[in-house]
Amino acid sequence: xxxxxxxxxxxxxxxxxxxxxxxxxxxxxxxxxxxxxxxxxxxxxxxxxxxxxxxxxxxxxxxxxxxxxxxxxxxxxxxxxxxxxxxxxxxxxxxxxxxxxxxxxxxxxxxxxxxxxxxxxxxxxxxxxxxxxxxxxxxxxxxxxxxxxxxxxxxxxxxxxxxxxxxxxxxxxxxxxxxxxxxxxxxxxxxxxxxxxxxxxxxxxxxx
Numbered sequence: 001x002x003x004x005x006x007x008x009x010x011x012x013x014x015x016x017x018x019x020x021x022x023x024x025x026x027x028x029x030x031x032x033x034x035x036x037x038x039x040x041x042x043x044x045x046x047x048x049x050x051x052x053x054x055x056x057x058x059x060x061x062x063x064x065x066x067x068x069x070x071x072x073x074x075x076x077x078x079x080x081x082x083x084x085x086x087x088x089x090x091x092x093x094x095x096x097x098x099x100x101x102x103x104x105x106x107x108x109x110x111x112x113x114x115x116x117x118x119x120x121x122x123x124x125x126x127x128x129x130x131x132x133x134x135x136x137x138x139x140x141x142x143x144x145x146x147x148x149x150x151x152x153x154x155x156x157x158x159x160x161x162x163x164x165x166x167x168x169x170x171x172x173x174x175x176x177x178x179x180x181x182x183x184x185x186x187x188x189x190x191x192x193x194x195x196x197x198x199x200x201x202x203x204x205x206x207x208x
Contacts, residue, residue: 039156058149
């Protein structure tokens with residue numbers, strides 16, 4: 001996985017970084033915790049400007065966040081819940097989970113978007129309640145940009161500062177990065193398989 005990501009970045013440059021980060025926000029195939037440190041490694045080798053790496057990663061991530069915001073704003077909460085009821089197993093998100101996310105957003109509003117962009121997994125999901133609640137577009141983009149740039153910069157610098165140990169790190173990071181992706185897929189499969197069981201447990205608790 002390490003070799004594949006670095007070869008993609010080497011071949012596509014800043015566009016490759018932006019594309020990976022965009023996809024990570026739309027449907028996380030590869031976590032940003034792998035993408036940006038590896039891009040930072042490349043910058044440390046002198047293959048790309050550090051500022052360009054951060055800018056490309058931030059732009060791709062922000063574009064992915066805005067896509068979910070736009071979809072949620074257009075569709076609305078009721079239709080999203082309907083989709084969750086109909087396809088909740090494959091989305092691995094139930095209407096109740098969406099309702100809790102909306103409640104959490106209502107309580108924290110702007111800070112939910114700002115700090116949510118710094119938390120793995122929440123980074124993607126926070127765009128949905130923001131869109132559903134029709135948070136002003138400029139306000140959403142501004143808060144998201146601050147959180148996104150901060151997160152992207154931290155991850156990139158983590159890879160950049162390991163410049164001297166690049167060769168050593170690459171030897172053990174490849175199997176670890178592959179294991180992370182396999183683990184994420186395993187979690188998704190587990191949520192799909194246990195969807196009905198989790199829903200039955202939730203309904204039982206609500207009935208008490």
